[in-house]
Each structure stands twice: as C-alpha cells, then as structure tokens.
Amino acid sequence: MPDSLTHGSTTTSAVLLATTPAGKLLSGDGTLFDRLNDQLTTLPVRDVHVVREGGLGADLRGVAAIARAAGGALALLPADLVAHTEALATVLEHPARGTCALVSLDAAATPTRPPLRVESGKVVTAGSSFHAVPEPNATFRGVLQAGEADLACLADVAEELAELADAGKLGPVTPVEAVDLLLVGLVRSGVAVRAASVGRLHADRVTGQLAADAAVARLAEVDEDEVKLDACVKEDDGFFATFFVSTWTRHLITYLVRFKVTPNAVTGFSVALALLAALWFSAGGQGARVVGALLLYLSFALDCLDGQLARYTRMFSPLGAWADGMGDRLKEYAVYVGLAIGYGVTGIWNLAAAAMILQVVRHAVDYTYAGAVADAGRVGAAWGRPARSLLESRDLRGSPPGVLRFAQRLERDTVARWLKKAIVLPIGERMALIAVTAAVWNARVTFLALLGWGAVAVLYQLSGRIARSVR
Known part of the structure; x- marks a missing residue:
C-alpha cells in the first residue's frame, strides 16, 4: 500500500x-x-x-x-x-x-x-x-x-x-x-x-x-527568481506587446509585489486611463488626440502588466479574468465613442458603430470556438477526438488540412510567425493602430483602418477555425 x-x-x-x-x-x-x-x-x-x-x-x-x-x-x-x-x-x-x-x-x-x-x-x-x-x-x-x-x-x-x-x-x-x-x-x-x-x-x-x-x-x-520574472511575460503575445510594452513593464513587477498591489487594482488603473484617453479624444483637437494616444498606450501597458503580475504572483481568479476581459471591451468602445464625439461629423458614428460591430463579431468567433472546444472535452466521443489504442506503437494523427499545414510552416519562420500573430489584429496592435492614426490623422482614418485590418483578421480567423473544426 x-x-x-x-x-x-x-x-x-x-x-x-x-x-x-x-x-x-x-x-x-x-x-x-x-x-x-x-x-x-x-x-x-x-x-x-x-x-x-x-x-x-x-x-x-x-x-x-x-x-x-x-x-x-x-x-x-x-x-x-x-x-x-x-x-x-x-x-x-x-x-x-x-x-x-x-x-x-x-x-x-x-x-x-x-x-x-x-x-x-x-x-x-x-x-x-x-x-x-x-x-x-x-x-x-x-x-x-x-x-x-x-x-x-x-x-x-x-x-x-x-x-x-x-x-x-x-x-x-x-x-x-x-x-x-x-x-x-x-x-x-x-x-x-x-x-x-x-x-x-x-x-x-x-x-x-x-x-x-x-x-x-x-x-x-x-537564477530562479530571474527566470520567474521572465516567465511572467506571455511567450505567445503579440508583436506590439512583446517589443513595445513588455520590455519595460516587467521591471515594475517587483515594486508592485513589494507594495502589495494586486492584479485587479492594476486592471482598475488601466480602465481609468482608457476613460481619460476617451475624454481627451472627445476634445477633438490634434493636441488633445496626442494626449489621448499617450494615455491609451499607458492604459494598454497596464493591461499587460496586470497579467504579468498575476502570472508572477499566481493570483489568478475567475473574477480577475472576467474583469480583465470586460475591461478590455469597455476601454476600447469608450475610446471609439470619444473619437466619434471629437470628430464632430454625424456620419462618423456609422463608421464607429461598424468598427464596434466588427470587433464584437471577431470576439464571438474566438469565444464560441473556444466554448465548442471546451464542450468537446466535456462531452467526450460525441464531440471530441476518439481515443487511440495504447497497443498502437505509432500515434498517427493524420495529415492536417492545407490551411493548418500552411500555418504550421509559418511557425518555423520568425518573420512569418510575427506576421501571423499581427494579422489577427490582437488588442496590442489595435491599441497601437488607434493611438497612431488618431494622433497623426483623425478619427475617420482610425475607423477605416480598423475596419480594413479587422475584415482581413475575421477572414483569417474563420478559415483557421473551420479548418481546425474539420480536422
């Protein structure tokens, strides 16, 4: 025994x-x-x-x-x-x-x-x-x-x-x-x-x-402590988050731990900065849009930091995950509203609404697919992949569809891998796109850029999800 x-x-x-x-x-x-x-x-x-x-x-x-x-x-x-x-x-x-x-x-x-x-x-x-x-x-x-x-x-x-x-x-x-x-x-x-x-x-x-x-x-x-600090940065993060945010936010983690700041508190500060950015965008002038862009960048940096702090302290919770996801949506849509108000032309609201609807569709594609995968795991053979015999010496899982083979080839090339991450327009790239286009041009350019890049992202995501589902 x-x-x-x-x-x-x-x-x-x-x-x-x-x-x-x-x-x-x-x-x-x-x-x-x-x-x-x-x-x-x-x-x-x-x-x-x-x-x-x-x-x-x-x-x-x-x-x-x-x-x-x-x-x-x-x-x-x-x-x-x-x-x-x-x-x-x-x-x-x-x-x-x-x-x-x-x-x-x-x-x-x-x-x-x-x-x-x-x-x-x-x-x-x-x-x-x-x-x-x-x-x-x-x-x-x-x-x-x-x-x-x-x-x-x-x-x-x-x-x-x-x-x-x-x-x-x-x-x-x-x-x-x-x-x-x-x-x-x-x-x-x-x-x-x-x-x-x-x-x-x-x-x-x-x-x-x-x-x-x-x-x-x-x-x-x-040095285990140094490795733990490095590991708090997501390996599969987007290009903008990896090279323009995480390079410096990781150095703030030990100070936050020392002062017992929680990940949820960092999430709250991130939302507050985004709402301030929306307020500045609503002022309409280019100077105000530049300030709004800087506040939006800092808001996203804190959005990355709350996850890094959670991974470092392992203080994950369902409430924290929900608050982070809801906070991301609230921040982004508040910024859309601020930009539309600041532009001051009635027709801009159509573009703002279209951009918002497109993002909702993109998130629906992601979350419904993730939910289907989770259901497959719970339901078992009716949805999930069939069990494979333990007496088979080779585990032949079959050849993936062409779309997946192409995606796997991209993973082997560094430049292609980063392009693959960027094409789906993750939140870091969206925040950067909003900040740059709003500061340099105006809200109309921002919404048109979001709609164009977002449409490509939806098509890419749908093709990948369909191919994986068929597999």
Missing part, C-alpha cells in the same frame, strides 16, 4: 513514484527522494502518497487506487527527478489545477526524456520506449498532473496499462516509465493536457550518482 505524508491544506495531492533505485541516490544530507519531498513542502500540496517498488503493474494499480480516492488535482513525480522548485511550481502552483505536463521545447529525446509533440500549448502526442511519436518537437520532463475532472480517466488508464504491462504487450517498458506511460494514456484518451514549459530551468531524471551530482550542480547555474 502507498505511504501518505501530510503537508498542508490545499486541494492538490502528489504521488511520489519511488519505484526505481535512483530515488535512493545521495543528495546533500539525504537522498533524491528526500530532496524532492522537501521541495513539495514549499508548494501548495496537501499530502504526498509514496508508491514503493512493486513492479510496473503493481505501481500503476497503486496510482489508480490513489486517483480514485483523490479529492482534487493529483500530481505524479518520479523520485529520481532533479528539478528547480520553480519548475515544479509551473505545474503545481497553477491556479487552474488542471491536467498538465512539464515539458521542454527541445526535441532531443533520451530514455529519461521521452518525445512529445506539442501544438498550441497542448500535448497532442506522447511517447515511451514502446510508443513512437512522429515529428516530435518537445520532451517530457517527468512531472504530470491530472486535474480533478480527469482523475477517473487517469485511474482507468493506469489500470489498463497495468493489465497490458503484466501481459507483456508493451514490449520493453520498465517501471521507470510509469509516469511516461500515464501521460501517453491520458493523451490517447483524448484528455487535454496543457504543456507547461520548463524554459531555462532544469528538470531531469537521473540514473546514477555521478549524473545526480551533476544535475544538482546544474541547478545553481540558473
């Missing part, structure tokens, strides 16, 4: 897989197992279950039993893992407590770094010594968390894998690969597994004392 150690009072539990001799390797005054267990005490983990060596089938059944009894998210970690605490936190401290895996966006697979394919931040194909991954672009680094909604699936997968392993149907797999196999099973069952990137941090499984000593020594080469 697994051991259990109590750590705190949160809704996440952890399973330490002490199923290989490497967990007993020395590290400081204890073992790698002790080191990892000590790290878990600093993270929001309620209790730790320890699965001892008993053979692959028995180990997997032990995980299944724990998953069926768990009352919240369940994290699985092999005891031979040497990792930065911050790397573990990217999985265990995420407030969504959903299903995710710690990955490196490095395709150089080894026996302790099984291959993966990651698309749009999700693990779509996972491998083991038996399960091959066509065109891998990432590797698994040993930490897997199942969200509460996926615990039953985790238990079912663990039991199925245990039966296959006992029957010798998984070829060369060993107890070392228990967590790797569980990731394969979840992905092939259609569970959405978020890919939490390790980035510049380290997370490696080791097999000998020399390797363990070297892995521990490598941890000191990285």
Whole structure:
C-alpha cells in the first residue's frame, strides 16, 4: 500500500513514484527522494502518497487506487527527478489545477526524456520506449498532473496499462516509465493536457550518482527568481506587446509585489486611463488626440502588466479574468465613442458603430470556438477526438488540412510567425493602430483602418477555425 505524508491544506495531492533505485541516490544530507519531498513542502500540496517498488503493474494499480480516492488535482513525480522548485511550481502552483505536463521545447529525446509533440500549448502526442511519436518537437520532463475532472480517466488508464504491462504487450517498458506511460494514456484518451514549459530551468531524471551530482550542480547555474520574472511575460503575445510594452513593464513587477498591489487594482488603473484617453479624444483637437494616444498606450501597458503580475504572483481568479476581459471591451468602445464625439461629423458614428460591430463579431468567433472546444472535452466521443489504442506503437494523427499545414510552416519562420500573430489584429496592435492614426490623422482614418485590418483578421480567423473544426 502507498505511504501518505501530510503537508498542508490545499486541494492538490502528489504521488511520489519511488519505484526505481535512483530515488535512493545521495543528495546533500539525504537522498533524491528526500530532496524532492522537501521541495513539495514549499508548494501548495496537501499530502504526498509514496508508491514503493512493486513492479510496473503493481505501481500503476497503486496510482489508480490513489486517483480514485483523490479529492482534487493529483500530481505524479518520479523520485529520481532533479528539478528547480520553480519548475515544479509551473505545474503545481497553477491556479487552474488542471491536467498538465512539464515539458521542454527541445526535441532531443533520451530514455529519461521521452518525445512529445506539442501544438498550441497542448500535448497532442506522447511517447515511451514502446510508443513512437512522429515529428516530435518537445520532451517530457517527468512531472504530470491530472486535474480533478480527469482523475477517473487517469485511474482507468493506469489500470489498463497495468493489465497490458503484466501481459507483456508493451514490449520493453520498465517501471521507470510509469509516469511516461500515464501521460501517453491520458493523451490517447483524448484528455487535454496543457504543456507547461520548463524554459531555462532544469528538470531531469537521473540514473546514477555521478549524473545526480551533476544535475544538482546544474541547478545553481540558473537564477530562479530571474527566470520567474521572465516567465511572467506571455511567450505567445503579440508583436506590439512583446517589443513595445513588455520590455519595460516587467521591471515594475517587483515594486508592485513589494507594495502589495494586486492584479485587479492594476486592471482598475488601466480602465481609468482608457476613460481619460476617451475624454481627451472627445476634445477633438490634434493636441488633445496626442494626449489621448499617450494615455491609451499607458492604459494598454497596464493591461499587460496586470497579467504579468498575476502570472508572477499566481493570483489568478475567475473574477480577475472576467474583469480583465470586460475591461478590455469597455476601454476600447469608450475610446471609439470619444473619437466619434471629437470628430464632430454625424456620419462618423456609422463608421464607429461598424468598427464596434466588427470587433464584437471577431470576439464571438474566438469565444464560441473556444466554448465548442471546451464542450468537446466535456462531452467526450460525441464531440471530441476518439481515443487511440495504447497497443498502437505509432500515434498517427493524420495529415492536417492545407490551411493548418500552411500555418504550421509559418511557425518555423520568425518573420512569418510575427506576421501571423499581427494579422489577427490582437488588442496590442489595435491599441497601437488607434493611438497612431488618431494622433497623426483623425478619427475617420482610425475607423477605416480598423475596419480594413479587422475584415482581413475575421477572414483569417474563420478559415483557421473551420479548418481546425474539420480536422
């Protein structure tokens, strides 16, 4: 039976897989197992279950039993893992407590770094010594968390894998690969597994004392606080936000933390500045429009900063996400009204209304598609992709449609990737477009630019959504 150690009072539990001799390797005054267990005490983990060596089938059944009894998210970690605490936190401290895996966006697979394919931040194909991954672009680094909604699936997968392993149907797999196999099973069952990137941090499984000593020594080469600060900036942000805002807003985060400013407070300041920008735009003169443009830029900078602060402090909440989204709409539409008032010509309201309607349509396309994807995950086989057999050694997902193949090719080219991000007219580009055209020309040029670029963005989004839905 697994051991259990109590750590705190949160809704996440952890399973330490002490199923290989490497967990007993020395590290400081204890073992790698002790080191990892000590790290878990600093993270929001309620209790730790320890699965001892008993053979692959028995180990997997032990995980299944724990998953069926768990009352919240369940994290699985092999005891031979040497990792930065911050790397573990990217999985265990995420407030969504959903299903995710710690990955490196490095395709150089080894026996302790099984291959993966990651698309749009999700693990779509996972491998083991038996399960091959066509065109891998990432590797698994040993930490897997199942969200509460996926615990039953985790238990079912663990039991199925245990039966296959006992029957010798998984070829060369060993107890070392228990967590790797569980990731394969979840992905092939259609569970959405978020890919939490390790980035510049380290997370490696080791097999000998020399390797363990070297892995521990490598941890000191990285400043975890600096990496955490860098990680608070979204990797997939737009061009304007990445190069004209985040380059300086990230330096304000430590001061905000010191003065205990919350992300929601930053959101409030952002809305206030946008309303002031709208007021200045309504004055109509070019000088007033320049001031409005500067206030709008600062408002957007704070809009980026509230997200960065939330990621740094991990102070996410449904209220905060709702307030941020609603605040974005309020700010943008208030600015439209201010520009239309300042222009002073009756016909401008038609353009303002058209621009507003176009943005509503664009957001509807995004949110309805995201809602359909979420429904697919909940409903299962009727909407979601069918489960794939664990006995198939190769996970052939089929060739994507032409539009998706073209989009994937764009991702490999830096310039094309940024153009792809800009073409959908994200909020950063919209705010920049509004600020520049309003300050240099007038509201009519602003609305015509929004309508022209927005129409291209809608067509691009619709084609992509349709292609992905067909896929």
